Amino acid sequence: MIFCLHAAAQPQSSGIAEIVQAETPELIALYQQLHQHPELSEQEKETSRLLADELRALGFDVTERVGGYGVVGVMENGDGPVVMVRTDMDALPIEELTNVPYASKTPGVMHACGHDVHMTVWKGTASVVSKLRDRWRGTVVFVAQPAEETGIGAKAMLADGLFTRFPRPDYALALHVSSTLPAGTVGYHAGMFLASIDNLHIAVKGRGGHGAAPQQTIDPIVLTSKIVLSLQSIISREIAPTEPAVISVGSIHGGSRSNIIPSEVELALTVRTFEDQTRQHLLNAIKRVCDGEAHAAGLTPEEYPQIKHDGEFFPSMYNDPKLTAQLASVFRQTLGEQHVLELPRELVGEDFARYGREQPPIPTMIYSLGTVHPDRVAAAAAGQLILPPLHGSLYVPEPGPSIPTGVKTMSAAVLSLLQPKQTDRR
Ligand SMILES: [Zn+2]
Ligand SMILES: [Zn+2]
Structure with a gap:
């Protein structure tokens, strides 16, 4: 009991950083493996199997083939809210030209939208959450979604009972890589964020x-x-x-x-x-x-x-203002004030938006993960180079600083929503 009280009083990032540091080499290896073997939308067969196995090894109750190749991993840990963490899995029909040693081995297919980073952060977060079970109460639902690029995946998983066959989330979280923010930073926008x-x-x-x-x-x-x-x-x-x-x-x-x-x-x-x-x-x-x-x-x-x-429509992405404010403050505690940036809205889209539009609405938040070496961001700002964009054949994230930053922030976010004191409020 004394231990529990002590644990609840700790800042969110305590304990997380140690686990992330120990697991980073393994996470980078997973990232490189995913990057080498990209699969197109609705064809995420091997990717989804790999992720399902990773979650099972961490003690999650895992269901595969939800809305196509979707994976749902549930971990229940007493009374409390339900938090969903979503990654997407699909790659793009692009020939990779980055020349990194772990470049795509599938001709004409590339993880050029960073979904390989998202999957790695998702797995890293699942690992942290499973190891810190004494620090939270509630249920986590880890969702690996197929076919984001075509706008089909979220809709298909919802139609296949994501919120009826599995615990319905009180909050849903995701992140997306940024091809302009420095690695080691995250960015957020409260309210309407994506078009x-x-x-x-x-x-x-x-x-x-x-x-x-x-x-x-x-x-x-x-x-x-x-x-x-x-x-x-x-x-x-x-x-x-x-x-x-x-x-x-x-x-x-x-x-x-x-x-x-x-x-x-x-x-x-x-x-x-x-x-x-x-x-x-x-x-x-x-x-x-x-x-x-x-x-x-x-x-x-x-x-x-x-x-x-032509294809599926994407609804606009609304970041719940209260949830966003709470998590932005968690991110500042985790990374330091200067590594958390407020961003303008963008007219790109994300089918993660669909989860927040179910009735009754679910507070959702997606944030941006910096993936570019800070020197390159500075050189681009000085007009010395143009940063390769997402969906380009030259986009290459810096996995070393980006992935641990993603895992630390997402894990801290999940833990902050599952504090026992929040359970009392419900
Ligand atoms: Zn994309
Ligand atoms: Zn994407």
Whole structure:
């Protein structure tokens, strides 16, 4: 009893740092193994098996094949809240050009979004939590999610009973590597942090014919040009200047020769914003612009552009402000004030957002893990180099400082939410 009282009074980071230091060489080896053997979305067979085995060895109750190759590991440790820690597992169809000795051995596939770092931190955190069972009360649910890049994984795991077959979390946590923050730091943003994503494909029909006789045609190239420009006016004229939103047309394809007016042009665009209402306004406005321009060109309603979603939609990511404030303070205690940075919002997306949007809502928080050597961050700030971005063939995190920083912060976060005194509040 005296031991328990003493333990509860310790700062979150005490005990964690020692375990992390002892386990870092093993974690780096795991990271390198994962990096060498990347698997694409929905194909995470070996990766998920490896992670399931790691959790079983730590004493978790493990279930595999949840929503595809998803893994769920549960550890119950008395009465208290349920905390979920999520990693993603999938890699990208990119040829690695980093030249690191542990580069991908699978041609054309690379962990270029740092999900190998996420998995390693997740395993390291599971290890800390399992070894410090006398320091917390409650339940931890470690989730390894497939298919984040395609936006399918979180949805598939939820549909397969993640919150009904397993303990429903009171809090859900995740991190994501940053290709701009220095290794040894973390960053956070309270409230809306990451954008919703809708990728759309639009088939713009016309009536094709000879380039010399445009009067006998309805030219879809001219129509598409008008649509592209009108789409750009939606943001500037219909959305408040204080509200971030983007419509970017990333692809436009049509026609084959200079003297043929084609009968169809294809557009691909990405739509990003934060508020659900703004998202709905943008989607409605895109349809209105397409139909209106097609009508003006003389097409009938049956010939109006056909708009389809290209892949899954990502909801915007909301970091619960109370939870974020609490964990930011835990991070400062763990790493020191100067290693915890407040970040602006970003218009990238994360399907981790889906977990927080279940009813009733679950407080969620995702934070950023610095992975770049501080000298390179300084050189980039001085304009001497450009840091390789995520999803680029040259992105290479500094595993040495980054992984222990991730494990320390995530472990401290989990322990802070599972303190016996918090149990009394419920
Ligand atoms: Zn990614
Ligand atoms: Zn990612």
